[in-house]
Amino acid sequence: MVSKIVPATALLLSLALPVAGQAKPKYGYSGDIAPEKWGKLSPEYAACGIGTSQAPLNIVTAKTVKDANSQPLKPDYIPGPAEITNTGNGIKVQLKGDLKIGSADYKLLEFHFHAPGEEAIDGVHYPLNAHLVHADSAGNLRVIGVNLKVGAPNAYLESVWNKLPTNKGGSVKVNLPSLAGLLPSSLAYYTYSGSLTTPPCTEGVQFFILKEPVTISTNQLETFVKLYPINARPVQPLNGRVIKSSN
Numbered sequence: 001m002v003s004k005i006v007p008a009t010a011l012l013l014s015l016a017l018p019v020a021g022q023a024k025p026k027y028g029y030s031g032d033i034a035p036e037k038w039g040k041l042s043p044e045y046a047a048c049g050i051g052t053s054q055a056p057l058n059i060v061t062a063k064t065v066k067d068a069n070s071q072p073l074k075p076d077y078i079p080g081p082a083e084i085t086n087t088g089n090g091i092k093v094q095l096k097g098d099l100k101i102g103s104a105d106y107k108l109l110e111f112h113f114h115a116p117g118e119e120a121i122d123g124v125h126y127p128l129n130a131h132l133v134h135a136d137s138a139g140n141l142r143v144i145g146v147n148l149k150v151g152a153p154n155a156y157l158e159s160v161w162n163k164l165p166t167n168k169g170g171s172v173k174v175n176l177p178s179l180a181g182l183l184p185s186s187l188a189y190y191t192y193s194g195s196l197t198t199p200p201c202t203e204g205v206q207f208f209i210l211k212e213p214v215t216i217s218t219n220q221l222e223t224f225v226k227l228y229p230i231n232a233r234p235v236q237p238l239n240g241r242v243i244k245s246s247n
């Protein structure tokens with residue numbers, strides 16, 4: 001019998017591997033890993049299948065409730081270093097920024113895109129949307145949704161698209177202008193409690209979907225759609241939730 005001596009470093013490495021390799025189960029937008037299957041892909045994705053406050057939603061504007069006490073969104077975004085990642089399911093940009101909603105403070109974590117736009121307004125999806133993800137110190141998530149329609153080129157997006165890593169898994173460090181450049185002039189919104197729209201579909205995420213869209217040129221839209229023709233989760237059941245409308 002040949003006893004094999006395993007060097008300590010190799011042993012450590014092999015012990016470490018299951019942890020290091022503990023990648024989240026792969027999800028996607030078609031076939032065996034399509035959104036309808038997410039809840040069954042992994043126990044940690046269960047909320048995707050059995051959650052009752054899931055996102056995105058179709059916002060039926062006639063059924064929204066005007067909230068006289070709605071808190072204005074006060075973003076304080078600054079130019080600075082950012083990292084653009086082609087995640088394999090979309091494009092994510094990590095950068096710093098602040099958001100105040102009422103007296104509560106949130107930090108910008110990242111923003112990313114969905115084609116077509118995930119939230120529908122009266123059943124209609126925009127060709128693209130951006131989700132700007134923020135968290136408070138307790139980890140409560142607040143997402144601002146910006147819808148993009150075809151029109152004039154979007155100068156802010158150009159600064160991102162210029163540097164876009166086209167290889168899946170690729171990332172690049174850049175300096176970006178203030179994300180305020182992606183926002184419309186009005187920050188009036190529809191708001192509801194939903195979930196992450198990707199696995200693990202965690203609930204308790206408050207969405208602020210801006211009513212006013214911004215524009216993107218056909219070429220800019222094409223740039224994204226060439227990489228990701230569809231990376232949007234279908235709209236989810238409302239289950240009695242009320243969508244509020246800001247002033």
Ligand SMILES: [Zn+2]
Nearest residue numbers: 112114131197
């Ligand atoms: Zn999103």
